[in-house]
Amino acid sequence: MTFSPETERKKIDDYIISQPEKMRACLEMIRQTIRNTAPSAEEAFSYRMPSFRLHGMLVYYAAFTNHCSLFVNPEVLSVFKPRISGCSFTKSAIKFPADRPLPEEMLVEILRYRPVLYEVVLDGVVHRAAGVIAAGNITRFCRRGKKADTFAPACLIIRPLWCSAA
Secondary structure, three states, X not given: OOOOHHHHHHHHHHHHHOOOHHHHHHXXXXXXXXXXXXXXXXXXXXXXXXXXXXXXXXXXXXXXXXXXXXXXXXXXXXXXXXXXXXOEEOOOEEEEOOOOOOOHHHHHHHHHOOOEEEEEEEOOEEEEEEEEXXXXXXXXXXXXXXXXXXXXXXXXXXXXXXXXXX
């Protein structure tokens, strides 16, 4: 079932309005920061939470009884977790008090960082892979839960699918 962008925005507006006042300001800040940082991202309402999509899911965000959360890709979270204080974490969420939200600059950095996703053809088999580019070649990529591998450039056909949000 597809929804129009207007319907999705209305659901998000209703969600934010239904939250206690202290949570509303935090959610609006997150929403506006995402809109400013990734203007081509589409708003969506999924898993009963506001979210943004940009070549796949970018982030979810939500209010809970005692905190707000930003849900990101676990790989992205592992990069930023050591730099974030005053928050608690799950595998893919940053939990923070509504009165001490994530600094806007940190949120922008998180939004702009995305692993580069590639379609990789290896020995005639197409794989989707998150990779790291160095000197124009993929030096490492992970295939759905498998270990990172290093490949000689000659054995790969690489087609970028998407990269950073900005």
